[in-house]
Amino acid sequence: MADKAATPHHAGHRDRLRARFARAGGDALADYELLELFLFRSIPQKDIKPLAKDLIAKFGDLGGVTAASIEKLCEVKGVGEATAIDLKLLHAASARMALEGALDKPVISSWSSLITYCRTAMQHEPVEQFRVLFLDKKNRLMADEVISKGTVDQAPVYPREVVKRALAVEASAIILVHNHPSGDVTPSAADVEITKTIVDASKPFNIVVHDHLIIGRQTTASFKSLGLL
Structure with a gap:
């Protein structure tokens, strides 16, 4: 029983969410769940479902979260500068990939x-x-x-x-x-x-x-x- 009590309740959730993504892809997940998956590596030892939901609520959708400025992101409790930079990197990568579809054509x-x-x-x-x-x-x-x-x-x-x-x-x-x-x-x-x-x-x-x-x-x-x- 002591081992169970010492195991963070979100540990199994992370594994289940990863498994759902691997099995069914991004279309099977809500915006906040995709955001959770991305933030797992930025915030490795914390239940971040509430944070992901707070970010979506504040900025409207996944695109709005990644497009927000570092300063605005850091206003959300639980988001530090490193996490904000990771989110901005996601936006920059998305824009770069979109540009590749049009460049030199x-x-x-x-x-x-x-x-x-x-x-x-x-x-x-x-x-x-x-x-x-x-x-x-x-x-x-x-x-x-x-x-x-x-x-x-x-x-x-x-x-x-x-x-x-x-x-x-x-x-x-x-x-x-x-x-x-x-x-x-x-x-x-x-x-x-x-x-x-x-x-x-x-x-x-x-x-x-x-x-x-x-x-x-x-x-x-x-x-x-x-x-x-």
Whole structure:
């Protein structure tokens, strides 16, 4: 009886959860259970089911947890800096894998992969972020850069800087992307105006603006599909 009392009650739970994952894969597990599995190595000797549930409750879903800043993650009781860095590593790896699905491929044939990458990278950003995707002459994705970050509802964008970067990387075309932390992907008057300004600034250099995407928590809007470009 003494041995049983000395065994942590969560030890068997960890083994059972691992076995479920090995048997049925990630689709058989809830978000908090997948998070538990990931955190087992970060926090090896503690029942972390309550912590996993607290993280999901605070940040909304698994993507929201990994996209949260280190500072915000550390505000949750039980999360130290090392654990927060591990979670950020998961987000970075997810974004990198999503990017690999679109990199060096014509955007027409890899459009869904491109959207997946943009959503993985930006949909949970708490402030507005403006990103530019640079394409070569064959419309293959060469690179992307975050041009600016701002407040919850605004990121300052300078058209000349966008064009300057496109020329520097020898891009023939660009796709503009920014997120709306509010979740509403309806283009604002400012969104429409900055797009027009960038298009006009790019024309003398034969740089084509293919689209402007707005990333929300649940959906994505395309200026081209909306007839705004």
